[in-house]
Amino acid sequence: MPTSRTSRSRPGHVVGREHEPTGPFSLPATTHSYLARAAESLRDAVVARDVPTRYACAHVAALRAAAALLAARACPAGSPGARRRPQKNAWVLLAEVAPELAEWATFFAAGAAKRAAAEAGSTRAVTEREADDLVRDADRFLAVVEQALGLAPHTASPQLCVLVEPVRRTRVG
Numbered sequence: 001m002p003t004s005r006t007s008r009s010r011p012g013h014v015v016g017r018e019h020e021p022t023g024p025f026s027l028p029a030t031t032h033s034y035l036a037r038a039a040e041s042l043r044d045a046v047v048a049r050d051v052p053t054r055y056a057c058a059h060v061a062a063l064r065a066a067a068a069l070l071a072a073r074a075c076p077a078g079s080p081g082a083r084r085r086p087q088k089n090a091w092v093l094l095a096e097v098a099p100e101l102a103e104w105a106t107f108f109a110a111g112a113a114k115r116a117a118a119e120a121g122s123t124r125a126v127t128e129r130e131a132d133d134l135v136r137d138a139d140r141f142l143a144v145v146e147q148a149l150g151l152a153p154h155t156a157s158p159q160l161c162v163l164v165e166p167v168r169r170t171r172v173g
Helices: 029-047 051-073 090-097 099-110 112-119 128-148
Strands: none
Touching: 029 051, 029 128, 051 090, 051 099, 051 112, 051 128, 090 099, 099 112, 099 128
16 A cells, blocks of 8 residues: 655645545545535635626635635645745645646636636626636536546536537528
């Protein structure tokens, strides 16, 4: 049976544990808490009536899912006397700790400014389509994180399974 080990590239650096499939009982309580909060934020996004709230809640859901994975895989590095390193945001840490999720990290990091604008009340920061797409992407990301943690992925909300009617073109003239 492989053992979980930590590799360190430099002192004070947060790195990932070798990630082998784990079960729900071997995960820290904070991981479960973040997953529950991510699901709650996703539900809030699904039922939000206004576009900025829908976008912001979806982005927060993804951020909480990332935090769940970080809580499970990241280990605080540094021994007594190690120098403090500058703090990194969750998306940078996620790409380091879970390189297989680097594209997701880049994607959600790119939406952080829009989320901030939406949370500040901007009605022009995001379109309805962007908000709806982000809700679906956050839902997919939460499932990916759950699988990466060795958990069964949640069932997507029926409200996310919206069939889009094809655009009908009419002839002019």
